[in-house]
Amino acid sequence: MTILGQEFFARPTLIVARELLGQQLVREIDGQQLRGLIVETEAYIGQADSACHASKGRTPRTEVMFGPPARTYIYLVYGMHYLLNLVTEAEGFPAAVLIRALEPVEGLEAMRARRPGITQVANLTNGPGKLCQALGIDKTLHNWKLTLGQKLWLAPGDSPPDTTIATGPRIGITYARPEDQAAPWRFWVRDNRFVSSPHF
DNA sequence: GCAATGATGCACT
DNA sequence: GTGCATCATTGCG
Numbered sequence: 001m002t003i004l005g006q007e008f009f010a011r012p013t014l015i016v017a018r019e020l021l022g023q024q025l026v027r028e029i030d031g032q033q034l035r036g037l038i039v040e041t042e043a044y045i046g047q048a049d050s051a052c053h054a055s056k057g058r059t060p061r062t063e064v065m066f067g068p069p070a071r072t073y074i075y076l077v078y079g080m081h082y083l084l085n086l087v088t089e090a091e092g093f094p095a096a097v098l099i100r101a102l103e104p105v106e107g108l109e110a111m112r113a114r115r116p117g118i119t120q121v122a123n124l125t126n127g128p129g130k131l132c133q134a135l136g137i138d139k140t141l142h143n144w145k146l147t148l149g150q151k152l153w154l155a156p157g158d159s160p161p162d163t164t165i166a167t168g169p170r171i172g173i174t175y176a177r178p179e180d181q182a183a184p185w186r187f188w189v190r191d192n193r194f195v196s197s198p199h200f
Numbered sequence: 201g202c203a204a205t206g207a208t209g210c211a212c213t
Numbered sequence: 214g215t216g217c218a219t220c221a222t223t224g225c226g
Contacts, residue, residue: 077206078206078209080209081207098207170207172207175206
């Protein structure tokens with residue numbers, strides 16, 4: 001079994017966010033494997049980035065981002081949606097990559113079962129809250145080591161060609177400073193139907 | 201202790 | 214395109 005190691009995550013966040021496109025997110029739950037290709041990410045970089053939760057400083061909530069790379073940072077937004085982030089950079093520098101969308105590869109039926117009422121495959125994992133629900137990712141996986149090959153990890157996939165990678169401003173951060181809102185720190189695979197907001 | 205507010209998704213019109 | 218569900222975290226007192 002091949003797994004992306006800590007060295008993959010211990011790099012500049014923009015590099016990691018871009019190179020995560022095309023990699024496989026693997027979730028092992030109830031004795032089966034669910035897999036999806038990462039097709040959309042966002043970078044949240046350090047205390048100077050007003051969109052990054054760590055800009056508020058080191059708190060119990062943001063503590064994981066200050067810790068070692070290759071861990072998960074999972075939190076609840078709007079009282080109902082879990083969001084999955086992967087911690088990057090060296091220990092001590094708070095940064096993470098938000099996984100915004102997946103293209104389902106394996107375990108489609110199990111994903112459907114966790115997303116009752118959804119009939120279109122495209123709606124299974126085309127959003128940060130949706131993919132967490134489809135893969136059964138919640139607070140119990142917070143601060144999980146991604147290098148163990150258990151429960152949740154990353155498997156190497158084929159990186160999409162440079163020409164198919166699009167960049168743009170991040171979504172849903174209206175509270176951030178204008179210059180941070182404008183930063184093109186969202187990455188996605190052009191023309192992929194599982195991306196949450198293909199425009200821009 | 202309490203009030204405000206989101207790194208969203210879905211069901212409407 | 215608009216409105217709303219629902220709660221952990223935060224900041225203030």
